[in-house]
Amino acid sequence: MKQALPHTARVVVVGGGIAGCAVAYHLARRGWTDVVVVERRRLTSGTTWHAAGLITQARPTSGTREIVKRSLDIFSSLERDTGFSPGFQRTGTLHLADGAARWEELRRQASAAHANGIRAEPISPDEAVKLFPLLYAGDLAGAVYYPDDGRGNATDTTMALAGGIRQLGGQILENVLVTGVTQQDGRVTGVATADGPIEAEYVVNATGMWGREFGARHGIRIPLQALAHYYIVTEPIPGLAPGLPTIKTAPEYAYVKNEGAGLMVGFFEPGSYPWSPGGIPEDAEFTRLPEDWDHLGPFYEKMMKRLPVLADAGIRLHFCGPESFTPDGLYHLGEAPGLRNYFVAAGFNSIGFLSGPGAGGVLADWIVDGHAPLDLPEADPRRAAPHETNRRFLEQRVSETLDLAYEIHWPFQQRTTARGLRRSPLHDRVAAAGAVFGELLGWERANWYAPPGVGREYDYSFGRPSWFEHSAAEHRAVRERVGLFDTSSFGKLLVQGRDAEAVLQRVCANNVAVPPGRIVYTQWLNERGGIEADVTVTRLAEREFLVLSGPATVRRDHDWLRRSIGDGEFVTVADVSTALAMIPVMGPDARRLLQPLTDADLSPSAFPFGASREIDLGFGFARATRITYVGELGWELLIPADLAGHVYDTLTQAGAALGLRHAGYHALDSLRMEKGYRSWGHDISGGDTPLEAGLGFAVAWDKPGGFTGREALLRQREAGLARRLVHFALADPGALAYHDEPVYRDGVLVGQLTSAAYGHTLGRAVALGYVTAPAPGTERSWFTSGTYEVEIACERVAAQASLCPFYDPASARPRS
Numbered sequence: 110m111k112q113a114l115p116h117t118a119r120v121v122v123v124g125g126g127i128a129g130c131a132v133a134y135h136l137a138r139r140g141w142t143d144v145v146v147v148e149r150r151r152l153t154s155g156t157t158w159h160a161a162g163l164i165t166q167a168r169p170t171s172g173t174r175e176i177v178k179r180s181l182d183i184f185s186s187l188e189r190d191t192g193f194s195p196g197f198q199r200t201g202t203l204h205l206a207d208g209a210a211r212w213e214e215l216r217r218q219a220s221a222a223h224a225n226g227i228r229a230e231p232i233s234p235d236e237a238v239k240l241f242p243l244l245y246a247g248d249l250a251g252a253v254y255y256p257d258d259g260r261g262n263a264t265d266t267t268m269a270l271a272g273g274i275r276q277l278g279g280q281i282l283e284n285v286l287v288t289g290v291t292q293q294d295g296r297v298t299g300v301a302t303a304d305g306p307i308e309a310e311y312v313v314n315a316t317g318m319w320g321r322e323f324g325a326r327h328g329i330r331i332p333l334q335a336l337a338h339y340y341i342v343t344e345p346i347p348g349l350a351p352g353l354p355t356i357k358t359a360p361e362y363a364y365v366k367n368e369g370a371g372l373m374v375g376f377f378e379p380g381s382y383p384w385s386p387g388g389i390p391e392d393a394e395f396t397r398l399p400e401d402w403d404h405l406g407p408f409y410e411k412m413m414k415r416l417p418v419l420a421d422a423g424i425r426l427h428f429c430g431p432e433s434f435t436p437d438g439l440y441h442l443g444e445a446p447g448l449r450n451y452f453v454a455a456g457f458n459s460i461g462f463l464s465g466p467g468a469g470g471v472l473a474d475w476i477v478d479g480h481a482p483l484d485l486p487e488a489d490p491r492r493a494a495p496h497e498t499n500r501r502f503l504e505q506r507v508s509e510t511l512d513l514a515y516e517i518h519w520p521f522q523q524r525t526t527a528r529g530l531r532r533s534p535l536h537d538r539v540a541a542a543g544a545v546f547g548e549l550l551g552w553e554r555a556n557w558y559a560p561p562g563v564g565r566e567y568d569y570s571f572g573r574p575s576w577f578e579h580s581a582a583e584h585r586a587v588r589e590r591v592g593l594f595d596t597s598s599f600g601k602l603l604v605q606g607r608d609a610e611a612v613l614q615r616v617c618a619n620n621v622a623v624p625p626g627r628i629v630y631t632q633w634l635n636e637r638g639g640i641e642a643d644v645t646v647t648r649l650a651e652r653e654f655l656v657l658s659g660p661a662t663v664r665r666d667h668d669w670l671r672r673s674i675g676d677g678e679f680v681t682v683a684d685v686s687t688a689l690a691m692i693p694v695m696g697p698d699a700r701r702l703l704q705p706l707t708d709a710d711l712s713p714s715a716f717p718f719g720a721s722r723e724i725d726l727g728f729g730f731a732r733a734t735r736i737t738y739v740g741e742l743g744w745e746l747l748i749p750a751d752l753a754g755h756v757y758d759t760l761t762q763a764g765a766a767l768g769l770r771h772a773g774y775h776a777l778d779s780l781r782m783e784k785g786y787r788s789w790g791h792d793i794s795g796g797d798t799p800l801e802a803g804l805g806f807a808v809a810w811d812k813p814g815g816f817t818g819r820e821a822l823l824r825q826r827e828a829g830l831a832r833r834l835v836h837f838a839l840a841d842p843g844a845l846a847y848h849d850e851p852v853y854r855d856g857v858l859v860g861q862l863t864s865a866a867y868g869h870t871l872g873r874a875v876a877l878g879y880v881t882a883p884a885p886g887t888e889r890s891w892f893t894s895g896t897y898e899v900e901i902a903c904e905r906v907a908a909q910a911s912l913c914p915f916y917d918p919a920s921a922r923p924r925s
């Protein structure tokens with residue numbers, strides 16, 4: 110018999126898989142017991158019922174590793190707290206490496222895990238065999254052992270969470286289809302179901318592989334697509350030891366674990382394909398897809414060499430089930446843009462079981478406290494670009510996500526499917542100049558330039574790739590002469606209206622009430638003083654401002670700004686990103702290049718640092734702004750898209766005599782790292798304050814009316830800091846860091862790198878990373894004293910620490 114539908118609930122969670130049940134369980138534990146899980150069929154009947162049950166902590170980002178750690182806490186406490194067992198067992202995982210590159214990848218991954226306090230031990234092939242005696246290890250370079258990993262039963266875990274929800278007073282409705290989300294004035298008001306409406310303050314979309322279509326019904330884009338995903342379970346294997354560590358063997362694209370008296374062998378194999386791309390059937394329930402031995406057979410056969418016991422084991426189950434994957438391989442967790450109190454927990458890329466309990470806790474805290482309990486910009490639903498929900502795009506891109514899951518994850522690795530989508534107005538011109546393109550959210554971006562005769566391909570390496578020297582030459586041209594970038598993919602928001610200044614003054618920590626023609630570097634803060642955005646704001650006119658953001662952040666910045674407009678305030682925010690091309694012209698000869706091309710006076714006194722003006726250029730014009738992200742004299746030129754080609758031609762023709770060089774994003778990164786310019790989502794995000802990030806210079810403490818986050822910052826200033834963003838330079842010029850490497854001070858783990866690059870001028874790798882001191886109010890000098898080391902691939906490399914950049918610390922060059 111169906112349970113009666115409540116008329117209202119504080120939170121409606123749509124979807125009774127592990128994610129939805131985990132959100133509701135944690136809400137109830139936080140005292141929000143007026144919560145209802147609405148499930149269209151039966152609990153777990155989507156994808157949860159067939160999860161293999163692996164719980165592995167080797168994840169690609171610090172935030173996603175923290176989520177698994179939280180999940181592990183819940184797996185170990187769930188039985189105590191609910192009386193139901195999730196079937197959790199701590200068995201450890203062995204990740205196997207078959208060659209030097211993969212061995213380095215695994216050791217780098219282990220170092221990243223160490224930064225999160227996760228135990229991960231590189232061991233020899235012989236030691237791996239001792240832990241898993243059935244293994245063939247003759248071809249292995251090594252293994253990394255994660256002793257605290259485990260496994261559990263996804264159905265039992267979900268039922269334990271459901272039991273906990275009910276015990277705490279929450280409700281679960283099965284066999285009720287949610288048909289829509291109701292809203293008013295940009296805020297959720299409830300859900301419509303096949304059995305009637307439920308009013309609600311909050312709605313959580315935890316509909317798994319239905320998430321994209323469900324979101325689309327009310328204008329929320331959630332790029333995900335179900336793919337066919339396989340495992341095989343053998344008949345009982347005589348004498349098989351129970352509780353063996355899970356094996357992850359990337360060379361065979363496979364994992365192995367005990368399953369009953371046999372083994373389960375699962376795959377993340379190349380050649381994956383979508384299931385039901387036109388839409389997930391409404392009646393799908395406990396779905397099993399047809400066996401496909403032609404596809405899977407060759408991978409299973411390969412596994413027989415790794416585990417010879419498989420050759421004699423009968424196959425009990427050949428299972429294929431659908432699971433949702435996303436274009437970037439990361440799930441969507443958080444509040445959606447454009448609709449207040451609409452939260453998403455979906456797109457789990459086959460780690461929904463191991464992430465679900467932790468992710469549910471994070472989302473519940475987020476809803477109750479009004480902010481995320483940890484920084485997860487990588488999972489932010491606001492990152493989704495409009496094209497990413499295109500079916501044809503998704504089919505290709507998510508298949509590639511699964512294809513690459515067990516491949517080596519190289520630094521600077523580029524996707525190869527669904528390319529050529531978003532092109533700068535200068536695309537063909539920079540392509541003719543030798544650009545080798547990378548991709549970011551559909552944008553084709555010149556990452557480096559191949560000189561004539563050099564192939565335009567990426568080769569990947571954890572060391573110096575073949576394009577290292579070409580990128581170095583671009584870097585040097587910017588430092589020594591002049592370089593030109595095409596950064597047209599940057600986000601641009603036009604903010605106009607009577608109250609534009611008032612709104613921006615409230616949102617920006619810096620003072621943007623400047624005269625027209627000035628640019629201001631600023632952060633946007635939340636109430637806790639954390640950095641929600643890192644932008645420049647140019648005042649174009651009395652009631653008109655231009656906000657410059659990144660291509661990956663423009664949608665969230667747009668959303669943040671729109672939410673900040675109060676009732677009765679007259680302001681519009683328009684995304685004009687594609688209307689304007691952007692060419693930074695940077696280097697000590699930038700003035701020599703530009704001055705003959707314009708009647709505007711570019712002299713230091715007439716056009717000082719921070720000035721922004723529309724100038725004539727060639728036969729056209731551009732908005733020229735004296736600002737820099739590379740640490741040299743230069744102008745960022747914003748040009749209407751139709752004039753961009755002409756301005757580019759004018760610059761390159763005139764630049765030939767000065768040795769003007771095209772420079773790409775890899776050079777840009779090397780240049781900005783030498784200067785320690787922060788990047789949002791890496792070095793700074795919602796959990797970092799400007800004081801911790803060394804951006805106190807951009808805080809206008811005393812501007813009239815204050816700004817959002819000021820009180821929290823004042824309290825932090827009063828208490829003193831326990832955590833600071835520190836610049837590092839590695840002592841060994843051959844060492845290369847990328848991100849997430851742990852940092853030790855006098856042998857004690859004190860932090861983690863947030864970004865790093867090789868500094869071609871400094872001749873060594875430079876990085877930024879947070880260091881945490883024992884207590885608030887620690888002296889500045891503590892952060893740079895002591896002996897620092899950075900752990901790379903499980904080896905420690907000496908590092909120099911500084912609170913100012915290693916290159917041009919006084920910033921004299923951009924002001925010259």
Ligand SMILES: Cc1cc2nc3c(=O)[nH]c(=O)nc-3n(C[C@H](O)[C@H](O)[C@H](O)COP(=O)(O)OP(=O)(O)OC[C@H]3O[C@@H](n4cnc5c(N)ncnc54)[C@H](O)[C@@H]3O)c2cc1C
Nearest residue numbers: 124126128149155156157161162163287317460461462463
């Ligand atoms: C072969 C295979 C092996 C796997 N192995 C592992 C593993 O070892 N470890 C791991 O972590 N993960 C694994 N996974 C992935 C894991 O199963 C999923 O990531 C996880 O179950 C996703 O949970 P969910 O709650 O997001 O989605 P689901 O379990 O699909 O739950 C979503 C629910 O929403 C309901 N719903 C949809 N639309 C509506 C609506 N309109 N109204 C009401 N209800 C609705 C659905 O009926 C469904 O029950 C595996 C997946 C597969 C296919």
